[in-house]
Amino acid sequence: MNRTNHYDFLGYVAFAIIILLGVPFLLGFDGFELNTFARYLALAMVAMALALSWGTAGLLNLGQAATFGIGSYVMAMHLKLAASTGNPGGMPDFMGWTNVEALPWFWQPFQSLSVTLLAGLLLPAAVAGLMAIFMFRGRITGVFVAIITLAFMVALQLVFIEEQRFTGGQNGLTGLAPLELPGWTVDTYSLPFYYLVAGCLIVALLVGMLVVRSKVGLVLRAIREDAARLRYLGYDVAAYETFVFCLSAAIAGWAGMLYTLVLEFASPTYMSVSFSLAIVIWCAVGGRESLVWASVGAILVNLAEGRLSDMFVEGWLLILGLLFIFFVIFLPRGLYGLAVAAMDRLRRSPRTEPPVPVKEG
Amino acid sequence: MDAILNQAFAGLSMASILLIVALGLAIIYGSMGVINLAHGEFVMLGAYAAWAMQSFLGFSILVSLPFIFVAIAVVGWVVERGVVHRLYRRPLDTILATWGIGIVLQQLVRMFIGPESLFVATPTILEGNTVIGAVVMSNYRLFVIAFAVAVLAATWGLMTRTEFGTRLRAVIQNREISECYGIRAEKVYATTFAYGAGLAGVAGALLTPLVSTTPSMGTYLVVDAFLVVIIGGVGSLIGTAVAAGAVGEATALFSMLMNDTLGRIAVLLAIILLIRFRPNGLFPQTIRR
Numbered sequence: 219m220n221r222t223n224h225y226d227f228l229g230y231v232a233f234a235i236i237i238l239l240g241v242p243f244l245l246g247f248d249g250f251e252l253n254t255f256a257r258y259l260a261l262a263m264v265a266m267a268l269a270l271s272w273g274t275a276g277l278l279n280l281g282q283a284a285t286f287g288i289g290s291y292v293m294a295m296h297l298k299l300a301a302s303t304g305n306p307g308g309m310p311d312f313m314g315w316t317n318v319e320a321l322p323w324f325w326q327p328f329q330s331l332s333v334t335l336l337a338g339l340l341l342p343a344a345v346a347g348l349m350a351i352f353m354f355r356g357r358i359t360g361v362f363v364a365i366i367t368l369a370f371m372v373a374l375q376l377v378f379i380e381e382q383r384f385t386g387g388q389n390g391l392t393g394l395a396p397l398e399l400p401g402w403t404v405d406t407y408s409l410p411f412y413y414l415v416a417g418c419l420i421v422a423l424l425v426g427m428l429v430v431r432s433k434v435g436l437v438l439r440a441i442r443e444d445a446a447r448l449r450y451l452g453y454d455v456a457a458y459e460t461f462v463f464c465l466s467a468a469i470a471g472w473a474g475m476l477y478t479l480v481l482e483f484a485s486p487t488y489m490s491v492s493f494s495l496a497i498v499i500w501c502a503v504g505g506r507e508s509l510v511w512a513s514v515g516a517i518l519v520n521l522a523e524g525r526l527s528d529m530f531v532e533g534w535l536l537i538l539g540l541l542f543i544f545f546v547i548f549l550p551r552g553l554y555g556l557a558v559a560a561m562d563r564l565r566r567s568p569r570t571e572p573p574v575p576v577k578e579g
Numbered sequence: 580m581d582a583i584l585n586q587a588f589a590g591l592s593m594a595s596i597l598l599i600v601a602l603g604l605a606i607i608y609g610s611m612g613v614i615n616l617a618h619g620e621f622v623m624l625g626a627y628a629a630w631a632m633q634s635f636l637g638f639s640i641l642v643s644l645p646f647i648f649v650a651i652a653v654v655g656w657v658v659e660r661g662v663v664h665r666l667y668r669r670p671l672d673t674i675l676a677t678w679g680i681g682i683v684l685q686q687l688v689r690m691f692i693g694p695e696s697l698f699v700a701t702p703t704i705l706e707g708n709t710v711i712g713a714v715v716m717s718n719y720r721l722f723v724i725a726f727a728v729a730v731l732a733a734t735w736g737l738m739t740r741t742e743f744g745t746r747l748r749a750v751i752q753n754r755e756i757s758e759c760y761g762i763r764a765e766k767v768y769a770t771t772f773a774y775g776a777g778l779a780g781v782a783g784a785l786l787t788p789l790v791s792t793t794p795s796m797g798t799y800l801v802v803d804a805f806l807v808v809i810i811g812g813v814g815s816l817i818g819t820a821v822a823a824g825a826v827g828e829a830t831a832l833f834s835m836l837m838n839d840t841l842g843r844i845a846v847l848l849a850i851i852l853l854i855r856f857r858p859n860g861l862f863p864q865t866i867r868r
Contacts, residue, residue: 278671352855361614361670362854365805372802373847380840495678502675532690539682546676547665 225561229510230427237416242409249405252412257480258520259415262513263422263473265500270426271466272498273506274435275459276442278364281371282497285342285467287378287489289474291385292341294484295325296334297394311393316383325384331398338475339468346467347460354456354463359445368491375489390485397479406479415476419513422469426509429465438462499542505554515552581713586831592720594827595727596782596789598820600800601807602734603778605819608808610751610771613663613673617681618804619797621776625651625783626792627688630697639702640784647784648777655776659769667768681797689794699787723785730778735816737774747771803830806850812859 237259245251264286271277302310308329309321327333353366378385386392397404404411429435437458440448445455478484487493497516504515519538527534549555600622607615625647632643658680666673705719738744749757750764758764783797790796807826811818826846833842 276671278674280674356855358855358858361674362858364671364674365614366851366854369802369847369850373844373851376840376844376847380844495682498675532686536683536686536690539679539686542679543662543676543683546672546679547662550669550672 226427226508226510229508230423233423233510233514234420237419238413242412247409249407249409249412252409253407253480254524256406256412256415257477258517259419260473260476260480261497261500261520262516263419263476264470264497265504265512265516266419266423266426266509267466267469267473268497268501269504269506269509269512270429270469271462272501273508273512274430274442275438275462276360277459277463278360278498279367279463279466280364280494280498281367281369281374282466282470283489283494284367284371284374285346285470286474286477286493286497287375287484287486288342288345289338289471290478290484290488291378291391291474292328292334292338292471293397293475293478294391294394295328296331297397297478298391299325299329300398301393301395310386310391312386312389313383318383322384335475338471342471342474343464343468347464350460350463351456354459357456368494371489371494372491375486378486378489385486388486390483390487392483394478394482404479406482411479415480418472418476422472423509423513426465426469429462430509434458434461496538499538499545501552502542502545502550503552505552505557507551508554511552511554511557518553582835584712584714586835587828588714588716588720590828590831591724591824592789592827593831594824595720595724596786597800597803597807597827598727598823599730599778599782599785600804601811601819601823602730602816603775603782604801604804605808605811605816606734606778607772607775609815610747611663611667611768612670613667613677613772614670614805615663615677615772615775616674616801617658617677617684618775618779619799619801620681620684621651621655621779621797622783622786622800623688623792623794623797624654624684625780626699626787626796627692627697627783628780629784629787630699630792633699640699640787641702641704644781644784647780651780651783652773652777654780656769656773658776659772663772664765664768685794685797692794694794696791696793699792701788719788723789726785730781731816731820734778738816743767743770802850803846806846806853809850809853809858 241255242252245255264282267285268279268282271279298310299308302308305311305314307321309318310325313321328337349367349370353363358366379388381387396406402410404414430438437448437453440453441455441458449455474488477488496519500516500519501512502515503519504513505511519541523534523538526537545552551558600618603621604615604618607613607618628647628650629640629643632638632646633640636643638646658677662676662680663673666676701719705722707718709716709718709721736744738747746757746762746767749760749762750767754764786792786796786800803826807819807822810825811820811822830842830846833845837845
């Protein structure tokens with residue numbers, strides 16, 4: 219157990235070095251190429267957020283894309299308002315087309331940068347927290363968590379599409395201004411922007427790993443194995459589950475904010491069933507038990523998608539589906555499981571001394 | 580008043596389709612605890628099979644129904660033997676695997692047949708309407724309602740009056756002990772899965788004259804069918820029938836009173852609330868485990 223953590227930490231450092239130095243070097247420190255890779259890193263972050271609740275506590279959140287989407291809309295609302303200062307009343311253009319008279323109250327706070335950054339973390343966490351209290355107080359587990367979160371996400375996406383006057387409907391929020399941080403207008407095709415995203419991922423991974431390695435992480439893993447037993451021991455299982463759900467949602471919202479920055483728009487497809495499924499697939503491929511490997515899974519699958527979908531646009535989803543079935547059946551622990559097995563073999567093979575038989579008598 | 584009666588009939592027609600879809604889902608879920616997210620794709624395959632039979636062989640839907648049932652049952656059997664049976668000890672993973680199967684099936688159809696919607700004709704015998712008072716009922720929809728009732732009866736008979744049904748119920752109650760008595764649970768599971776898939780295929784075929792046939796047609800339907808299964812309660816056929824009626828009528832009512840999207844959201848919220856407060860359904864069966 220400690221040895222596993224030890225390797226996890228080494229893996230984390232290696233991963234950080236690769237995305238901080240290796241990838242920029244391979245891509246020649248080119249801002250345009252790095253922008254594509256920054257997108258993968260943002261997706262890696264949401265995969266890692268899912269691994270936090272699914273791998274650690276065994277709570278499969280099929281609606282992870284909902285919290286990701288909320289984060290991305292929060293950021294997009296801020297940037298949309300920044301782009302609309304010239305309009306009458308500072309209102310976004312699409313509201314003018316749909317005859318909204320004044321800027322709605324829930325849009326107003328997002329004029330402030332600090333409120334936006336906070337809301338991008340806290341709003342998804344609050345939504346997930348409410349869902350979690352609702353579910354876990356009723357001791358909902360396993361399959362039912364998956365179905366409830368999935369149904370919730372579909373409903374949320376429908377609301378965002380339906381309320382076109384306030385959310386831009388099917389088009390989402392487009393025509394955004396660049397983000398103005400104090401002393402820095404963020405250019406998304408620049409090296410510093412890549413480091414911003416990479417830095418966020420590394421920090422998020424660190425936070426996640428600290429939680430997993432702490433006593434809370436131990437309790438969460440115990441919940442995954444046998445929740446009833448923990449309840450007998452006097453632990454408040456629902457509280458732990460709610461905590462990990464909130465943390466996972468906050469990280470997903472954070473990833474969503476970065477994703478909006480990279481793509482320069484927010485769209486209801488960020489909350490779609492297929493996107494949420496994709497997150498689950500990345501996690502399954504990388505290995506849900508390890509946060510770093512879940513991120514690696516997201517990056518690898520998206521790299522493959524970037525390369526392969528040019529060749530066969532139609533076939534990509536098919537390949538993804540087959541890949542997913544293969545991993546679920548044969549490699550439920552993902553690439554992480556493969557790596558662990560390989561490590562074990564390496565460690566054992568050099569000196570395979572047979573265990574000294576204990577003589578009796 | 581007439582509008583309400585007509586809408587009630589539309590709801591009943593909707594309910595009859597839902598019933599056939601949900602029966603398959605309920606049997607698979609009730610007997611194996613597998614939430615089959617590929618069920619919507621079985622429905623879609625049934626619809627495409629009906630289209631293929633019509634355009635290549637010139638069969639009307641009524642003639643091709645038995646063939647479709649068998650064909651989709653075979654698909655279900657292959658899926659069970661190939662994927663699902665490896666995952667009975669990991670219920671969460673069956674959700675994921677069946678989801679993956681759904682994507683693969685949908686994408687195969689999209690690649691080889693095309694994403695555009697296809698047309699299947701109503702059987703000529705069942706064209707026309709029956710009018711009672713001010714209520715106009717299409718003969719085809721009346722047929723579907725009668726057919727759904729027949730399927731329900733047949734399933735009930737299968738479960739309670741045949742040797743296979745006895746074995747299935749034995750396996751549901753206690754797999755290990757049934758195996759000790761010489762019942763091959765694996766075989767029972769595969770057959771049950773195939774039967775459920777076959778029912779989904781039949782439902783898809785029956786749907787073709789009513790909705791447009793597209794690769795993603797099953798996705799919407801399976802959500803409603805799942806709601807029906809949860810409301811009905813696991814393993815309760817009568818519960819499933821009542822729930823299908825209730826959901827069909829409620830959907831018809833909602834889409835009359837509000838718009839479709841709000842109706843949809845209401846259905847989803849109903850699912851969430853039901854799972855939270857009545858996870859065993861409104862008609863729970865008391866099984867000693």
